[in-house]
Amino acid sequence: MTDNACSACQGSWPKEDHFIADIGLSRAYLHDDHFFPGWTVVVFKRHATELFHLAPTERIQLMDEVNLVAKTLAHVYEAKKINYELLGNQLPHIHWHVIPRLAGDPAPLEPVWRVQHERILRSGPDLQSAVQRLQQAIQNAR
16 A cells, blocks of 8 residues: 555655665665664555554564664664654654664764754765665674
8 A cells, every 4th residue: 555645655755775675564774864873764665654554463573674673783883772763743654763872972862853963964885885784784684
């Protein structure tokens, strides 16, 4: 099922060059803003806005997929903590923000949404290097 008004369903978000992996019911992408290194978005493939819209088996598998991404990010970035966010207010499509919080975190007690910062946008070889590093790590973690 897709929603013609949904940017996730239409493929305009996240950016395709940020694609890390197809992990089953979802796809993982590096977030646009790299101020928090490794910030990844796990996007459910079909359109749904609430976890209770999913079959129990889908919920279990989706959480396993989020867990795979979190475990991979913790390893690759040597995270002190992983933050998980499932909101949907701005984009009503199930997607998890999985955010490694590192030793040098500028605001370790704050959610990332409250940390004022200049966005860090990666592109070209720098972006592809980060994506490939995570692609390899997810492949090895399976």
